[in-house]
Amino acid sequence: MTDAVARARALAEELLFPSAAVVDAAGAVPRSHLDAIADAGLYGLTGPADAGGLDADPGTVAAVVEELASGELSTAFVWLQHLGVAGALRDGPEPLREAFLADLCAGRRRGGVALQAALRPGPAAVRVRTDGDGLVLDGTVPWVTGWGHVDLLLVAARDAADDVVFALVDAVGSATLAVAPQRMVAVTASATVELRLDGHRVPAGRVVGTVPLADIRAGDAAGLRPNGSLALGLVARCARLLGPSPLDGELAGARARLDAATPEELPAARAAASALAHRAAGLLVVSTGSSAVHSGAHAERLAREALFLLVFGSRPAIRAALVAELGG
Missing domain, CATH: 1.10.540.10 (Acyl-CoA dehydrogenase/oxidase, N-terminal domain)
Known part of the structure; x- marks a missing residue:
């Protein structure tokens, strides 16, 4: 360690x-x-x-x-x-x-990200254009986490050529940058919001880089590993609360599978980790008994968080693998 x-x-x-x-x-x-x-x-x-x-x-x-x-x-x-x-x-x-x-x-300055809306398939949800000596951002990002805790946002937006521009934006509300809280069944403490950009100006010097959209999509799977550790952490907590059980070996196996996965194999490995978290939380609920349905019980909270992790950071390939795994 x-x-x-x-x-x-x-x-x-x-x-x-x-x-x-x-x-x-x-x-x-x-x-x-x-x-x-x-x-x-x-x-x-x-x-x-x-x-x-x-x-x-x-x-x-x-x-x-x-x-x-x-x-x-x-x-x-x-x-x-x-x-x-x-x-x-x-x-x-x-x-x-x-x-x-x-x-x-x-950690004197803290950052958040607003990326996937510009990267997902279909028309870009966030667009950028040049205007004078700066950039102008328009669009909506459904999920931005940590509002009120972050000073800077790394925002992705697509330009007229469909290249992706990454820019640092101050996380401060204004007439052109607004947020609306997202109501979720779990991790509500994360202060996740919908971000709305309406003619929001950013200095040209805040551009971190520009990358062709096709290159980002081609390399997307290689970046899926860290999010899998959120599910593993939930499994680990369930295992510690339960005491010695088969979960210990399954956790080690899911971790090894994620670590060894190629980019092509990572979606299925991520799906397996999320499915294990879902099952581990269910096992904890059953083992805890009726007190697990009390609001504030560890089992109740972990079960809601496992639900969240079934869809967080998903991709079509992860979703398909989860449907196959959970559907039998």
């Missing part, structure tokens, strides 16, 4: 899990939780060493995500979005690196 993983486990066991029911009931991640993750250096998990980051390898990243998710999913979910921003700036323009990367790695 690396030092970063050990720090994540300590946070999960000593801070996140003991307060998970309270956070879920309150519907808001405490800033102190995110500050504790920053103090542990984990906001810089994927950041480069020259900016104060840990420069963690993919295995360490996956293990840290799993540990934090085993503690309390909403907090882990908010923090996870930040890694995408820090990772994008690793090879970003030098002025943006100098302006933001050290603060992002230290």
